[in-house]
Amino acid sequence: MRLNTHTDPGLTQASSSSTTVRALEISIAADKALVAEVRHSVRATLASWGAGAIADDMAVVASELAANALKHAGGEATVRLRLTEGRALLEVDDSSMRRPVARRVGAEVEEGRGLFLVQTLAAEWGWRYRQGGGKTVWASLPAPAGCAA
Template sequence: MRSTAHTDPVLTQSGCSSTAVRALQISIAADKALVAEVRHTVRTALESWGASVIADDMAVVASELASNALKHAGSEASVRLRLSEGQALLEVDDSSMQRPVARRVGAEVEEGRGLFLVQALAAEWGWRYREDGGKTVWASLPVPAGSAA
């Protein structure tokens, strides 16, 4: 697993003030054991950026989306986290063209609830096909005012 984080000052539309954009990118090999590291890395990044209030929820979202990407694509995946203007956006790219579908499963089944968790925790979520093949599944959570540095 390889991750990079950075903070960029970005001009606002007025051009007079700036806001920090914090970003993290994680590349993960096709190994489901790395999902726990993704969860930890996302949580730690949000905490260090002053967004602790959403760190646990976004860590669960990251875990579920990364796990789904590795399971259904069977290849490496890329996870991006961006924090800007009171909004955290998580995107997961994989090589599969299979669209994500939340499915109902029985109480005795141990898997299959990931997208229901994402729906419950995220303010919004969705997916899109990528021009270079595969898809991106994304989820966003608002950061309450005064929470993020």
């Protein structure tokens, strides 16, 4: 697991030449037990960055996306959390080319609600194929007012 604070020109706001970005990156092996560590790390990191107001929701989003990546891709996944002024962005990379699909399931079914939860909690979510293979599934939440990146 890596925790970095850096300047990322790719996330520059139009009114400035650079934006400070706080970033957390977690690489996880194909072990579903590590999903709890992802959830804990995302929650603790956001709280330490002054974004505790969204920490629980983003921890659920991270948990669901990481679990889906491990379940459907069957290999390793990388979780990235970035905080810029006004926005927290979570991305999960995996090796699968299968498109994520949110679905509604009946009350008797014990799984299959992950992307529905992500849709419910996130301001935005989506996915894209990665150059070289695999995909990135992402979700964002508005950062709390006064939260300094």
